[in-house]
Amino acid sequence: MSAYSFTVHTENHSQMIDITQQVRQAISESGVKSGIAVIFTSHTTAGITINENADPDVKRDLLYALEKAVPWENGYHHSEGNSAAHLKSSIVGCSQAVIINNGNAVLGTWQGIYFCEFDGPRTRTVFVKIVEG
Numbered sequence: 001m002s003a004y005s006f007t008v009h010t011e012n013h014s015q016m017i018d019i020t021q022q023v024r025q026a027i028s029e030s031g032v033k034s035g036i037a038v039i040f041t042s043h044t045t046a047g048i049t050i051n052e053n054a055d056p057d058v059k060r061d062l063l064y065a066l067e068k069a070v071p072w073e074n075g076y077h078h079s080e081g082n083s084a085a086h087l088k089s090s091i092v093g094c095s096q097a098v099i100i101n102n103g104n105a106v107l108g109t110w111q112g113i114y115f116c117e118f119d120g121p122r123t124r125t126v127f128v129k130i131v132e133g
């Protein structure tokens with residue numbers, strides 16, 4: 001079993017950043033040919049998701065729909081003032097798992113792995129845990 005981590009610098013308040021290459025690199029460095037990679041972020045106002053990597057409007061629409069569903073101002077109680085970001089984090093989730101086959105992450109042609117920032121800009125950490133099996 002191997003564990004990797006890398007840093008993501010976000011530039012906007014809400015943003016999706018493609019981290020597929022960093023995950024593929026971690027899998028490659030592990031030498032694991034068959035198994036599972038868990039991609040996890042240790043933040044309460046961010047998320048990890050898998051979605052389309054071709055049309056950038058998909059990212060825009062996803063962030064737009066989350067903003068519509070969870071407005072920044074909505075009479076929340078959390079005194080830090082970023083409840084919407086916490087809610088989006090729980091909706092999206094803070095981890096994903098991908099299958100490793102022949103030393104590569106199994107992803108569809110149009111799938112990418114995304115770090116989702118909901119309260120940026122910040123410096124964030126993503127962990128990749130690889131389990132052989």
Ligand code: ZN
Pocket residue numbers: 078080081082083086
């Ligand atoms: Zn908070």
